[in-house]
Amino acid sequence: MYQEERLLKVLEYLNEHNSMSIHDICEMFNVSRDTARRDIVKLINQGTAIRTHGGISLPVLKNAIKEYRERIEAYSEEKKSISKKALEFIEEGKHYFFDVSTIVSFLAQEVDKSIWVFTHSLDNIEILSEKENINVNSIGGSLNHKNRFFYKGDCVNYFEGIRFDTAILGAASITEDGIYYVDEEDALIKQAAVKRSDIVIVLAEYEKFKCLSYYRGVNWNQIDIIITDKMPPSVFVDIIESYDIKLIITYNNA
Secondary structure, eight states: OOHHHHHHHHHHHHHHEEEEEEHHHHHHTTOOOOHHHHHHHHHHTTOOOEEETTTEEEEEGGGGGGOOOHHHHHHHHHHHHHHHHHHGGOOOOOEEEEEOOOOHHHHHHHHOOOEEEEOHHHHHHHHHOOOOOOOEOOOOOEEEETEEEEEOOTHHHTTTTTTEEEEOOOEEEEETEEEESHHHHHHHHHHHHHHHHEEEEEEEOOGGOOOOOSSEEGGHHHGEEEEEESSOOOHHHHHHTTTOOOEEETTTTT
């Protein structure tokens, strides 16, 4: 078993049990203690786990990453204000990638222009399928029931030959080294879409700057615009300015 496969299974175990020892890793995967230690070091360096006596556990803030259905209700007013601002970047006749995200689903509800949309989100497909002037496309494949997106093994190759005017993405967490997501497959799709897009817009509530998640989907140097509801913490403002990213705040009095 490759290290990446082990790490994914370790994270799945941590999601259920919150902590895991070196011995547990050795027993579960029949590997040496040195291999288990290397796995632990990689997870810690990625920020997806923290070291404990004899093993690892999930960061305290992991509970901030809610399941999709729970996130729909969380910070709904902030999400709506961000999605309405994002609506200003939708232009007639353009090609868009719409991410699987509660904010982007709010945007999908508001769009009323003739555009071409590619999405792996079940909710976006359902919403946009009711709009006759929008051409909707999806990669299809297997459905992730928990976070409501489609994925198939050759999804990265599927993007070859496709070009988007704009990719509009959500975020599970925003860290000093990029934008992170809960599912590895979802992050891979975002990575592929970003590489095929002329403009990349990230929509995220202020709370996402306080979270941690598992898989990086977007690097700072790939982002053109960030729309959020409050001024981010100063460390992120510095990063945003250093990469010449346009920052849009929807609640200027917050």
